[in-house]
Amino acid sequence: MTKGSYAAVGSWDWDGSDTQKGVNICRVNEKTGTLSSFRNYVPDVKVGSPVVKGQDGFIYFVDERKELKGRKTGGGGYVFAAKVDEKGRLEVISEEQSMAVTPSFCCLDQSGRYLIAVHHTSTRDSATKLMKNSKGRVIQEIVNDDAAVVLFEINSDGTIGKAVDFHCHAPKDGKVSLLHSVYRLPGSDLLIVCDKGLDQVYSYAIRRGRLILKDILEVPDGSDPRYAAFHPDKAMFYVNNEQTSKLYTVVIQKKTGRMKLLAETELLDQPLIGMASDVLISNDGRFVYTVLRFADMISICSLDEKGIPSLVQTIPCGGANARGMAFSKDGRFLYVCNTESDVITVFKVQADGKLKKGRDIHVNRPANLCFL
Numbered sequence: 001m002t003k004g005s006y007a008a009v010g011s012w013d014w015d016g017s018d019t020q021k022g023v024n025i026c027r028v029n030e031k032t033g034t035l036s037s038f039r040n041y042v043p044d045v046k047v048g049s050p051v052v053k054g055q056d057g058f059i060y061f062v063d064e065r066k067e068l069k070g071r072k073t074g075g076g077g078y079v080f081a082a083k084v085d086e087k088g089r090l091e092v093i094s095e096e097q098s099m100a101v102t103p104s105f106c107c108l109d110q111s112g113r114y115l116i117a118v119h120h121t122s123t124r125d126s127a128t129k130l131m132k133n134s135k136g137r138v139i140q141e142i143v144n145d146d147a148a149v150v151l152f153e154i155n156s157d158g159t160i161g162k163a164v165d166f167h168c169h170a171p172k173d174g175k176v177s178l179l180h181s182v183y184r185l186p187g188s189d190l191l192i193v194c195d196k197g198l199d200q201v202y203s204y205a206i207r208r209g210r211l212i213l214k215d216i217l218e219v220p221d222g223s224d225p226r227y228a229a230f231h232p233d234k235a236m237f238y239v240n241n242e243q244t245s246k247l248y249t250v251v252i253q254k255k256t257g258r259m260k261l262l263a264e265t266e267l268l269d270q271p272l273i274g275m276a277s278d279v280l281i282s283n284d285g286r287f288v289y290t291v292l293r294f295a296d297m298i299s300i301c302s303l304d305e306k307g308i309p310s311l312v313q314t315i316p317c318g319g320a321n322a323r324g325m326a327f328s329k330d331g332r333f334l335y336v337c338n339t340e341s342d343v344i345t346v347f348k349v350q351a352d353g354k355l356k357k358g359r360d361i362h363v364n365r366p367a368n369l370c371f372l
Helices: none
Strands: 006-011 022-029 034-041 058-063 078-084 090-097 103-108 114-119 126-132 138-144 148-154 160-168 179-184 191-195 200-207 210-218 225-230 236-241 246-252 259-266 276-281 287-292 297-303 309-316 322-327 333-338 343-349 355-362 366-371
Touching: 006 034, 034 090, 034 355, 058 103, 078 103, 078 160, 090 160, 114 179, 148 179, 148 200, 148 210, 160 210, 179 225, 191 225, 200 225, 210 259, 225 276, 236 276, 259 309, 287 322, 309 355, 333 366, 343 366
Parallel strands: 103 179, 276 322, 322 366
Antiparallel strands: 006 022, 006 366, 022 034, 058 078, 078 090, 103 114, 114 148, 126 138, 148 160, 179 191, 191 200, 200 210, 225 236, 236 246, 246 259, 276 287, 287 297, 297 309, 322 333, 333 343, 343 355
């Protein structure tokens, strides 16, 4: 288990360029917000989604790829378990097939006994097959990779065990499922999954090593829901979108998993295709922050007593193609990973929730940040 102040930065070649990727472990100066002494591990692994912090120094992450090692096409990506020691050194302890194509996100259940991975698949990859129907007529069938939620056991030593269950979301009305993110609802066994392709949000429960789909929330067509963040005190969460600059407020029943779209909030002064990336709630639960990579802006919304957001500030994110964000442990700093600019931009959080730009920290293709 780490005793110093360290962070894990995932790097991701989103455009397919030949560049160093992997996980970077760095030292954190909690007083100044500075990140330093970066050491890179597993440089060939595409870590586009947040590194997940487990217990006793264990971390988990996915390799977002379509082909297994040694194959030219197909097979999918990998899920990793690693241990970070007291001096911030990373050791991979487990590497397993994710069981489907392009794993995009993972999380742990409340007990820490299971790892859940979701798969983004692709709208471009399909196979056209020929067959005969019951009347002997030759027909076509178009087959897509499975958009799967896969449940893995976590062994007592922190390694990833066998896959014990999965659930796939089939194409619908000419659209292909693209599972982008998965989260555990705090204080609950419920999981939330955002599906960009079908414009849906799912709630799942885990019961005796099995995935149970509890509810499906339809969001406005063409939204492409991507990331989510949970209100610290209320049974609600916030979903941003790739194809609209609106933020959706969703209420959820913790016992049943039932969801309802409560409100829509515009995140920019001039609505456009925002291509939102990460969304976070401030440590005090008063503000919600969304980074929009098409506009290269951060939107800050205040939350009223009912948890409904209203826009209070937009500010440049400090670079291009921002992806992940993270608050410092004390909430004084917000870190934005500007992937295309190779910098993490540090913002000072003001008392009114607004941001003031600080230093830029150079990191190769930063995509996400997790404080250990």
